Amino acid sequence: MGNVTRGTTNPNRLRRMDRWIVATHGAELRRVADPVAVDLGYGAAPWTAVELLHRLRGAAPRTRVVGVEIEPARVTAALPYEREGLRFRHGGFEIPVSGRPVLVRAANVLRQYDESEVAGVWQRLCARLAPADPATGSRGGLLVEGTCDEIGRRHVWVALGPEGPRTVTFATRxxxxxxxxxxxxxxxxxxxxxxxxxxxxxxxxxxxxxxxxxxxxxxxxxxxxxxxxxxxxxxxxxxxxxxxxxxxxxxxxxxxxxxxxxx
Known part of the structure; x- marks a missing residue:
């Protein structure tokens, strides 16, 4: 479910977003027994998913990453990069993974959509997040959706929980x-x-x-x-x-x- 994006990607492009995720959401990833993170719309090459696994495991060693792409050819091209903890799947906003992910990162995906479509996409993605658990202090899963330039010098993203949008972060070199x-x-x-x-x-x-x-x-x-x-x-x-x-x-x-x- 969704539209094929341009697929533009570069190594290390999402380092600022990843660094923020590790700092602010690392404890949540460590809290759950089987933390699953989704790199939604990783693009024409799988670099961002590979990097996400490396960075998240530095904070939560049990984390698994699933790269999700709506263009089948991109999934096929990414399969040789699969390894322990990293898989690639064909799909879109329905998030084709079992269970509820603790993290969904959607960078430079909604840029090509109409503004009127954003709220519906957010609602669908937030509904797939792991729920909050007051008994353990968990705030639930996190959706990080935003845009950056081609080499990751400037980036703005919205962080959303199961309940909806929480914050906006501005990050720059x-x-x-x-x-x-x-x-x-x-x-x-x-x-x-x-x-x-x-x-x-x-x-x-x-x-x-x-x-x-x-x-x-x-x-x-x-x-x-x-x-x-x-x-x-x-x-x-x-x-x-x-x-x-x-x-x-x-x-x-x-x-x-x-x-x-x-x-």
Whole structure:
């Protein structure tokens, strides 16, 4: 179920997203007996699925990864890369794996869909996630859906749980950044057409640019220090959910409700 994407992919393209997943969702992967992660729409080559297995197993050694592609020829081409813990399957948004995955990563997949289709896809994918379990403190599975540039320098993604969207994360290679609003071109489909006056995401990027400009004196200490200062200032007016340890990575995460499109 779904449409064939362009399939563009490059090694190490999704490193920023993977690094964030390991930091924020690694404990959930370790908690379950059989953690299954899905790389949905991995593209014309299986590099991102291979890398995802390696990175997740560094945090949760029992993790299994299933690469899912809607184009049969891409699945056939990926089969020689199967190994212990890594399999490839033909399919789409129905997620053709047994049980409920603890993670679904869908990078650069919805970019080619209409904005009106996003909510339905999110709902379908969230319904396939492992459910929350209050008895153990589990928040359930995680869907990470977003967009990045061709070599992974700039990336924006939405994190969703079984209950729906939770947060939006902006991540960048700071040396490539002129100003934070440069990330607007990588907004996920749910937000990219909302970067206009009157919409929350536009106001957020405007305020981020202002905080970045005000932090210009810190540029003499490097782009990292300037970013940290700008995010710290931004957090006084916006619900930033992470801490300086993540900001140092060129990231900032904000609650979804603050950036969600107006009705």
């Amino acid at each position: 700071l040396a490539s950044l002129d100003r934070p609003s440069d990330l607007a071109e990588r907004l996920p489909k749910a937000l990219i057409h909302r970067n206009v006056p009157g919409e929350p995401v536009h106001a957020f990027l405007r305020d981020f640019d202002r905080a970045w400009a005000a932090a210009a004196p810190y540029a003499s200490y490097g782009a990292r220090q300037r970013w940290i200062r700008a995010v710290h200032a931004l957090s006084t007016d916006w619900p930033v959910t992470d801490r300086p340890v993540r900001w140092r990575q060129g990231e900032v995460t904000v609650r979804w409700e603050a950036l969600a499109p107006r009705a």
